[in-house]
Amino acid sequence: MTRIITHQHCLDGFHSAFIAKQYLLPFLKIDTTNIVIVPVNPTEIELDQFELQETDFVLDLPRPKRPVFFWADHHPTSKPRKDNSTSSSITPQQIAKHEMWRDNASCTGLLIDYLTEQNYSLPKEVFLLKEILDKTDTASYTPKEYEECFVTPNFINPNLLQQTIFLSTTFQTKDAVLNNILFTHLLTEPQGPIPTLSSYYNNPYIKFLSIAHFQNMAEWRALMDTIFEENKEAACVIQDDRKLTIRRGVVDRFYVYYKFKDAKYSINLRDHEDGTSRIGIGKNVFYFKEQPIDIGQLCKTTGKTYGNGSGGGHKDVGGCSVLKENANDALNFILQEIKNALHSK
Numbered sequence: 001m002t003r004i005i006t007h008q009h010c011l012d013g014f015h016s017a018f019i020a021k022q023y024l025l026p027f028l029k030i031d032t033t034n035i036v037i038v039p040v041n042p043t044e045i046e047l048d049q050f051e052l053q054e055t056d057f058v059l060d061l062p063r064p065k066r067p068v069f070f071w072a073d074h075h076p077t078s079k080p081r082k083d084n085s086t087s088s089s090i091t092p093q094q095i096a097k098h099e100m101w102r103d104n105a106s107c108t109g110l111l112i113d114y115l116t117e118q119n120y121s122l123p124k125e126v127f128l129l130k131e132i133l134d135k136t137d138t139a140s141y142t143p144k145e146y147e148e149c150f151v152t153p154n155f156i157n158p159n160l161l162q163q164t165i166f167l168s169t170t171f172q173t174k175d176a177v178l179n180n181i182l183f184t185h186l187l188t189e190p191q192g193p194i195p196t197l198s199s200y201y202n203n204p205y206i207k208f209l210s211i212a213h214f215q216n217m218a219e220w221r222a223l224m225d226t227i228f229e230e231n232k233e234a235a236c237v238i239q240d241d242r243k244l245t246i247r248r249g250v251v252d253r254f255y256v257y258y259k260f261k262d263a264k265y266s267i268n269l270r271d272h273e274d275g276t277s278r279i280g281i282g283k284n285v286f287y288f289k290e291q292p293i294d295i296g297q298l299c300k301t302t303g304k305t306y307g308n309g310s311g312g313g314h315k316d317v318g319g320c321s322v323l324k325e326n327a328n329d330a331l332n333f334i335l336q337e338i339k340n341a342l343h344s345k
């Protein structure tokens with residue numbers, strides 16, 4: 001029995017498992033009649049809480065802490081680092097028989113590249129799939145693509161990007177157990193050259209789950225419309241969840257950037273039951289190309305100054321945790337820092 005352990009609830013995790021089952025295992029001459037798909041949360045691998053076996057494939061997930069057969073990932077945070085304890089530049093001991101970390105846009109694309117380099121012949125649809133996953137995993141939609149996929153989805157004649165997004169809604173419902181069941185089941189079914197060309201894709205329930213997902217997103221957008229607040233001086237939109245009296249729908253994380261075309265950043269603030277407030281900051285993915293401020297660094301500083309020190313992220317997106325009573329001060333600090341950075345260019 002071979003297990004494919006992959007990133008749960010994730011479109012890239014889903015397609016990485018698909019490419020492995022359909023093409024990588026046959027290429028490695030591994031029997032595919034007895035494959036088990038296991039969707040897993042990255043933290044479980046990071047903290048070594050998941051019982052990995054030496055025959056496992058681990059995809060789109062952090063570097064395992066115990067021996068497996070195959071590991072592939074593209075997340076910057078799991079890039080194997082050079083060992084600091086020795087003087088020379090020794091890379092950490094290999095933990096998987098086949099191990100690859102690459103700076104690819106998607107793990108799906110990484111596996112497709114690898115098979116192509118090995119001269120393994122793939123159907124032409126697979127290369128279209130790579131383009132789609134590279135786009136969805138890096139959130140590089142155009143505003144029009146975003147609109148057509150999430151706001152006014154076209155069920156009559158969807159293109160491949162839309163079809164792929166529809167498929168992802170089946171394992172992104174509000175029920176985590178249902179998500180894992182559907183995720184595993186779809187990958188266990190007989191497959192066509194790509195998932196959206198497999199016979200199960202035409203099951204009407206795929207469409208019902210998509211319709212429900214987009215209605216949930218629309219409800220969330222309507223709710224956010226009541227609390228979004230634009231701060232023009234700092235070119236920020238603030239989504240302060242403390243103002244909400246009810247919760248509804250599912251998050252549509254690109255909506256704020258689509259709605260506020262002049263905003264350069266968005267800030268989300270919400271209270272947590274442990275006495276802290278969580279702040280998330282992101283860059284406008286559609287309309288803002290420059291980057292005068294390192295958001296991860298700003299989050300780190302904010303977390304240290306107004307909380308217990310937890311905060312960080314990437315240049316374009318980050319988050320921190322502050323004490324509840326400091327939340328307003330932390331928000332003002334962030335707005336001031338962004339204002340300074342924008343005006344000192």
Ligand SMILES: [Mn+2]
Nearest residue numbers: 012060107137
């Ligand atoms: Mn990924």
